[in-house]
Amino acid sequence: MNKLVIAFIALVALAGVIGGVLMLGNDREPATANASEPNDLAGTSWILEQMADADGMRPVVGGSQATLDFGTDGRVTGNATCNRYMGPYTQDGANVSMGMLASTMMACGEDALNAQEMAYMAALNAVERAVVDGATLTLSSAGGVELRFTQA
Numbered sequence: 001m002n003k004l005v006i007a008f009i010a011l012v013a014l015a016g017v018i019g020g021v022l023m024l025g026n027d028r029e030p031a032t033a034n035a036s037e038p039n040d041l042a043g044t045s046w047i048l049e050q051m052a053d054a055d056g057m058r059p060v061v062g063g064s065q066a067t068l069d070f071g072t073d074g075r076v077t078g079n080a081t082c083n084r085y086m087g088p089y090t091q092d093g094a095n096v097s098m099g100m101l102a103s104t105m106m107a108c109g110e111d112a113l114n115a116q117e118m119a120y121m122a123a124l125n126a127v128e129r130a131v132v133d134g135a136t137l138t139l140s141s142a143g144g145v146e147l148r149f150t151q152a
Contacts, residue, residue, distance in 0.1 A: 039094050039132050041070040046137050046149035051116075051123060053145055061112045066120050068137075068149060076101075081117035082108035085124075096130040096139065123147050 048066035050059050060066060060081075067078040076089040076098060083106050088099035101124060108114045126141040135151040 045152035050148040
């Protein structure tokens with residue numbers, strides 16, 4: 001009887017070890033426990049290259065730089081063109097959303113820079129999906145917003 005109990009405990013322990021080594025990903029394919037999600041944004045930094053809205057895709061204004069940094073603490077920070085911003089974000093696989101973003105209030109000086117900053121901040125608030133393809137991040141929404149970044 002004791003040998004049966006010991007064998008059962010050993011089997012349960014072995015199943016726990018195997019379960020810790022192999023997990024099922026979103027696509028139900030086995031993955032190692034140490035593999036990171038391909039779209040895991042925590043700890044990554046990006047530079048905006050292009051934005052799209054109802055008016056189509058356009059590059060960032062020359063000489064300006066908008067950035068996006070995903071913290072490991074669930075917070076996002078960056079430069080919106082002229083002002084710094086920060087706030088919470090959530091990610092569940094490819095689903096991403098930004099919480100209430102706060103920013104500094106400096107004037108950009110040029111109308112094109114002000115317009116870019118306003119469009120960028122509005123786009124961040126609309127983001128619903130993230131796709132990482134190599135060194136490119138694309139954030140998008142069902143409403144046609146698309147932000148393309150390169151890894152910093």
